[in-house]
Amino acid sequence: MCRIHGYFHTTATPHEMRTVAALQRHGGPDSTGAHHTPHGGVGNNRLAVMGLDGGRQPYHADDRVQIVFNGEIYNHDHLRRRLEQRGHTFPDRCDGTILPALYAEYGDALTDHIDGMYALAVLDRRAEPRLLLATDHLGMKPLYYRFDPATRALHFSSEIPALLGFDAVRAGVRTSGLDAFLALKTPFGEQTMFHGIRALPPATTLVCPYGGTPRLMRRPAPAPAPHPCGDxxxxxxxxxxxxxxxxxxxxxxxxxxxxxxxxxxxxxxxxxxxxxxxxxxxxxxxxxxxxxxxxxxxxxxxxxxxxxxxxxxxxxxxxxxxxxxxxxxxxxxxxxxxxxxxxxxxxxxxxxxxxxxxxxxxxFGGYDRMRTAAEAAAAGADWTGRYLDALAVLPAARRTTLYTDAYRHHVRTVDPLPPGARHDLVHGPGTALDRITRFELAHRLPAxxxxxxxxxxxxxxxxxxxxxxxxxxxxxxxxxxxxxxxxxxxxxxxxxxxxxxxxxxxxxxRPKQPFTLPVTAMLAPGTPLWQYTRDHLTPARLREGGALRPEAVQALFTAQAERPDDTTALTLWALLVHEVWRDTFHRRRTEPPAPVGATAAPPSLRSAVPA
Missing domain, CATH: 3.40.50.620 (HUPs)
Structure with missing residues (x-):
């Protein structure tokens, strides 16, 4: 288990790579490795779990192929025996050590043979230089990247704060992100809260030729077993x-x-x-x-x-x-x-x-929203609106009442769901429960x-x-x-x-209940959490953001103080988390110009990127 990072079709100094590594060292405190080439570089922080005395990264068969890996390969012993029969040798029994041989045998299809959770990067300079990034079947190990279409530079890392440690990565707030956050409790799909930073989806291989544009290939999700077994x-x-x-x-x-x-x-x-x-x-x-x-x-x-x-x-x-x-x-x-x-x-x-x-x-179908939607679908009733509202911090009709006119206008045509997700959820193959399960596994679970x-x-x-x-x-x-x-x-x-x-x-x-924090009870007048929330959601801060109506947020505080309920408490909690995030990452940043064809945000909604 590790943290990985790197760059391609650009340069980064050893000091810069050390800075990025330091920002995610908590995920790999046992050792650090990096390899620089004229075409790009890769690095890792290692958390030693298997083969403690080996596993030094980057892995390589020679200097032309460098691999960094985050995760676990549960079938590594089986794969090692198979690869040894093909003439490969290994310096230790660390699971990731098999990756150079696996890539030599199967190329981009190496992921077809891995049973595990992972995010990996392959810097291949055997012919025309190329970078390959890949994620596991459900996205258990996240990977974030930024591709600059102007310079064709690509940077990646296991964590967003580390990615922001690269000097060339300048990513401002995605203005429609607040609505996506309140609609889904966190952004789904490739989108993040940052303009220009993307999450590599589950079961995806990204291949970027040197000086070219990344190409994403979605691998098939795990198929249902051929014969249902309810035993x-x-x-x-x-x-x-x-x-x-x-x-x-x-x-x-x-x-x-x-x-x-x-x-x-x-x-x-x-x-x-x-x-x-x-x-x-x-x-x-x-x-x-x-x-x-x-x-x-x-x-x-x-x-x-x-x-x-x-x-x-x-x-x-x-x-x-x-x-x-x-x-x-x-x-x-x-x-x-x-x-x-x-x-x-x-x-x-x-x-x-x-x-x-x-x-x-x-x-296995454990959420009450799944049960409610399946029962409504069986009765021929519309279920999608209620199901999507159950995913949100608060229902869509109430959500828009929090927004300023400018922000409501800005997000009116922006779907918070990933492209194609809504259509498959409503019109895709299978029963309503099949489609909901597919949606939950592909989008909500990873994000x-x-x-x-x-x-x-x-x-x-x-x-x-x-x-x-x-x-x-x-x-x-x-x-x-x-x-x-x-x-x-x-x-x-x-x-x-x-x-x-x-x-x-x-x-x-026992009755089913979520494993969660009792925030409705804890967010009450007189508690440290209440005062902390009030201090962060002041009218001056909200007006500066330009998206939320201060009087609407004040009404939430009044309602929570007088007649607390789960939705009001969760809304205040979510707005607090969003404001803390703005403090941590964005209060001194500015969003770069919107891409051609995109709707620009009103000036009052923009935040700054250091020059």
Missing amino acids: PRELRRTLHDEVGRLLVADVPVAVITSGGLDSGLVTALAARHRPLHSFNIAYRGRWPFDERHFARETAEHAGTVHHQIEADPAGFPDLIEDTVRHLGQPNADPIALSTHVLFRAVREAGFKVALTGDAADEV YHLRRVDHLSMAHSVEARLPFCQPRVVAAGRALHDHQRIHDGQVKRTLYAAAEGLVPHSVLT
């Missing part, structure tokens, strides 16, 4: 095997246990393989939705050594700023703070790897969940591994019929059945 025992065996494979490491491995089904099942299966430590996060004081007793019951049932972590709400103001800085762009889920604190505790306890239960809801988990775990040098993202598990879930996922008001039916006997009955029968 919970078969699903349990598949999960058991995959959890076992993800426990393999040369460093201590732990598990995150939230108190719900998904992490509870991972905990139970992992404990069948080896003695295990589990971690849960709760909050000092008495708050609603406290899950610590469910997590402890799960841990006792599985026989783990359990660690109960407590976060102090009094420290949330400072924590918000640190969290936003590591994420690089706003994410409206208050769980981000909990995630940050939790992985810090995991690392402080001596663990470099932790398994989580993320993605089970997307794969909203996986980037958050990656950035906040790696902020503390912890590798998060996700059994429910494994291709075999995704294929099994995608193959299920609708009624095997959601039926008679019950979600994740097959997964619940697979957990029988492994997870405590109290966890299986």
Whole structure:
């Protein structure tokens, strides 16, 4: 597990590369490597998890091909044996060491042979120089890049703040980003909150010839299993095997246990393989939705050594700023703070790897919005508007009432969804639940969940591994019929059945609730969080931004003080996160001119880029 960065068809000094590496050293504190050529350069920060004494990057067979890699290759032993039969030799058993041989044998198709989570870069100068970037099938390991069409220069890195460390990267605020953020809780697809900085989508290979334009090739997503198998025992065996494979490491491995089904099942299966430590996060004081007793019951049932972590709400103001800085762009889920604190505790306890239960809801149909939409579709009712509103910080009709006239006019024709996503969601093949699942896996899961988990775990040098993202598990879930996922008001039916006997009955029968921060209760007059929010969302700051009506935001404070509700609290939280992000990255920046054909933002909405 590492952090990677580099440049192509431009120059960067060794000092510049060291600066970029330093900005993401938390994700790879064990060693740093870089290689410069006249055509470009690549670098990495290493978090040693496999083959601790080897794995020096950049990997190379000779000086003409340099490879940097972030992630884990779970089938590296199998691939190594196959490549050895073809005459290749390897200096160590680190998983990434096989990549030069894999690229030599299969070229751009090397990703077809990798089972794992990864983002990688190949600088190939054997003939005409070219740069290849690639991401795994679900986007578990993010990769960001900026291509300048004027100079044909390309820069990339694992984290946005590090990418901004390149002298040539000047990226200002994307003015429609606020609307996308409030509509989706974070930007989806290739778009980020920065003008000119893009996220490489999941299952994508980017190839850029020297002096040319990048070409993106989307690889097929994991296909559903050929024959639907609703047998919970078969699903349990598949999960058991995959959890076992993800426990393999040369460093201590732990598990995150939230108190719900998904992490509870991972905990139970992992404990069948080896003695295990589990971690849960709760909050000092008495708050609603406290899950610590469910997590402890799960841990006792599985026989783990359990660690109960407590976060102090009094420290949330400072924590918000640190969290936003590591994420690089706003994410409206208050769980981000909990995630940050939790992985810090995991690392402080001596663990470099932790398994989580993320993605089970997307794969097996676990969200209430999925159930509601599927039931509405079955009844012939329109479901798309309600479903999309469920993804938002607040519904579309209320969202626009927060905007100034100028900003409302600016975003009126800008779809916050990625190109083609809305059409496939409404008119694509399959049932409504099929289309929703495809949308969640392709767009929401990578942007909203996986980037958050990656950035906040790696902020503390912890590798998060996700059994429910494994291709075999995704294929099994995608193959299920609708009624095997959601039926008679019950979600994740097959997964619940697979957990029988492994997870405590109290966890299986408890009402489903999100693993989140009780922000509605915590955002109340008199608390440090309330005052911190008021200090950041002042009328003067809002007028400076030019997008939000100060009187509309003041009305949110009044409503939250007098009759608090989840939507109002989440809206204030999201606006706070956005303002902290502006403070961190943009208050002294200016957006470059809008591209030809784009709608320019009103002058009052623009922010600055240093000259």
